[in-house]
Amino acid sequence: MFEARLGQATILKKILDAIKDLLNEATFDCSDSGIQLQAMDNSHVSLVSLTLRSDGFDKFRCDRNLSMGMNLGSMAKILKCANNEDNVTMKAQDNADTVTIMFESANQEKVSDYEMKLMNLDQEHLGIPETDFSCVVRMPAMEFARICRDLAQFSESVVICCTKEGVKFSASGDVGTANIKLAQTGSVDKEEEAVIIEMQEPVTLTFACRYLNAFTKATPLSTQVQLSMCANVPLVVEYAIKDLGHIRYYLAPKIEDNET
Amino acid sequence: MGILGLSKLIADLAPQAIRESEMKHFFGRKVAIDASMCLYQFLIAVRSEGAQLATVNGDPTSHLMGMFYRTIRLLDNGIKPVYVFDGKPPDLKSGELAKRAERREEAEKALKAATDAGDDAGIEKFNRRLVRVTKEHAKEAKELLTLMGVPYVDAPCEAEAQCAALVKAGKVYATATEDMDALTFGSTKLLRYLTYSEARKMPVKEFSYDKLLEGLSINNREFIDLCILLGCDYCESIKGIGPKRAIELINTYRDIETILDNLDSSKYTVPENWNYKVARELFIEPEVANADSIDLKWVEPDEEGLVKFLCGDRQFNEERVRNGAKKLMKSKQAQTQVRLDSFFKTLPSTPNASNAAKRKAEEAKKSANNKKAKTSGGGRGRRPK
Numbered sequence: 001m002f003e004a005r006l007g008q009a010t011i012l013k014k015i016l017d018a019i020k021d022l023l024n025e026a027t028f029d030c031s032d033s034g035i036q037l038q039a040m041d042n043s044h045v046s047l048v049s050l051t052l053r054s055d056g057f058d059k060f061r062c063d064r065n066l067s068m069g070m071n072l073g074s075m076a077k078i079l080k081c082a083n084n085e086d087n088v089t090m091k092a093q094d095n096a097d098t099v100t101i102m103f104e105s106a107n108q109e110k111v112s113d114y115e116m117k118l119m120n121l122d123q124e125h126l127g128i129p130e131t132d133f134s135c136v137v138r139m140p141a142m143e144f145a146r147i148c149r150d151l152a153q154f155s156e157s158v159v160i161c162c163t164k165e166g167v168k169f170s171a172s173g174d175v176g177t178a179n180i181k182l183a184q185t186g187s188v189d190k191e192e193e194a195v196i197i198e199m200q201e202p203v204t205l206t207f208a209c210r211y212l213n214a215f216t217k218a219t220p221l222s223t224q225v226q227l228s229m230c231a232n233v234p235l236v237v238e239y240a241i242k243d244l245g246h247i248r249y250y251l252a253p254k255i256e257d258n259e260t
Numbered sequence: 261m262g263i264l265g266l267s268k269l270i271a272d273l274a275p276q277a278i279r280e281s282e283m284k285h286f287f288g289r290k291v292a293i294d295a296s297m298c299l300y301q302f303l304i305a306v307r308s309e310g311a312q313l314a315t316v317n318g319d320p321t322s323h324l325m326g327m328f329y330r331t332i333r334l335l336d337n338g339i340k341p342v343y344v345f346d347g348k349p350p351d352l353k354s355g356e357l358a359k360r361a362e363r364r365e366e367a368e369k370a371l372k373a374a375t376d377a378g379d380d381a382g383i384e385k386f387n388r389r390l391v392r393v394t395k396e397h398a399k400e401a402k403e404l405l406t407l408m409g410v411p412y413v414d415a416p417c418e419a420e421a422q423c424a425a426l427v428k429a430g431k432v433y434a435t436a437t438e439d440m441d442a443l444t445f446g447s448t449k450l451l452r453y454l455t456y457s458e459a460r461k462m463p464v465k466e467f468s469y470d471k472l473l474e475g476l477s478i479n480n481r482e483f484i485d486l487c488i489l490l491g492c493d494y495c496e497s498i499k500g501i502g503p504k505r506a507i508e509l510i511n512t513y514r515d516i517e518t519i520l521d522n523l524d525s526s527k528y529t530v531p532e533n534w535n536y537k538v539a540r541e542l543f544i545e546p547e548v549a550n551a552d553s554i555d556l557k558w559v560e561p562d563e564e565g566l567v568k569f570l571c572g573d574r575q576f577n578e579e580r581v582r583n584g585a586k587k588l589m590k591s592k593q594a595q596t597q598v599r600l601d602s603f604f605k606t607l608p609s610t611p612n613a614s615n616a617a618k619r620k621a622e623e624a625k626k627s628a629n630n631k632k633a634k635t636s637g638g639g640r641g642r643r644p645k
Contacts, residue, residue: 255596
């Protein structure tokens, strides 16, 4: 038996919005420690890793480890039927081939439940090695989303260059070039507006805008985003989900072709 | 050509080994392409108003047209192709080749009949059957590839075997061919429909060798025996043994020797002097060039050379050729997107998931058994006729 209950459907909605552009379907691995999801996009360039801790739920019960393969489009459709303030409960029997999602209005007057078929997904789990990143940048999530959106107009790829002074995002294409520099915030008054850079070594890496823009769909989940970079290693973009867990995106860099 | 009914057998019994996806999902991958198969496809398919494209002298250029544009399309999608050309056919193939020659003769006769009768559809149909890839075609194709900056490999013998060797050595990701025997040669991945035209909107089918063996629950040697039973190019097969019977026999007896010992000789006639052993050897140790010594390089195209080669006598449109060359240049210069799998290694599937998969496989088996019972019943009903 698996049962997980969240006070507000809006969080689950936002989580789905944050992953459904990259993934068509994915497996939610449930255990007594919480819910995990790890999946690569179709072209195996990026990876989504979602962790929801059991203690972040209002109620959480998982007797046997359970893998629920879901079509994320269908799941998003069901969540559209919920009001933001509704309670949401996910339920499944052990070895079940369906999951039940139940919404209860705050005053308990309206209860709706939806049953969705589960899928058996052929999934590859990737082992992600621990990395000592050369640069870790924390910045407002809104700012990052804005930068990615703006630079995507200039080029397919964006260069992120991180030094002690700050972090620079640049793109160049047929139209011309664009550079956006962010300096480290001097005094931190409001934590959510700060730009903080921890650097061991300067790093310059190139990434595809398309994926960065897909990652920024998670912006509503968190005020801050953390970018971790290291030469020749995938970028990690992390959004914390308050009191519940986090969502991490990994993106393989673009490199100069050196085979000639 | 290839292994009879293998793709259907895999689709029925090991569906997890086949994955369909779009061409763009293979970007950044290197693939080995069976060039002879490709040229043959182009000679048949690339036509305008039923006639092949030709030079002023009437020599066909369809294969060059196909090669030029399909290769550009692959590179445009970030796929790096390497073409593998057939060498001399193995001696064992002579039987199969004789059969093909026979069929050509028949087609020639039929073409004559159709011409006499003035049957246009018939003329076109048999004309296509008469198409063959000559040394000259291959030579021209190689010349074109060199100008395009795309590498090719001359296989000492069968191209599929060489492709498989390249895949096994990790030089390329997969073999792209329509010929299923690349799997019998042990190519870990096989892509079908990769070189099809865009207009046909065929999703690329990816066959995984490991998952296939797992799905059929046999090992690589048993798989080779299975392919021989199904019918390959190198020796005859036993009359009356179809795909279903073949996999049953392999599952029960594990190799052809034991099958022959236990086979009801009144029901099935084994071909005389059946040299399945040699065929098997050919699959296990085909004659291939050492893949490690092959260096694959993709270089910049020679635009002027292409224009000179294709325009002149071969009557290609200069503007289009130049555009094509620009596309080749662009794909060469663009930065390459790396795939995540080159950083993170796939973990063995979680026990949870594999249990679920096993359960599913068992269920599938059960339902397959039910089906089998039904179909064999139907077979019995039919036989008295």
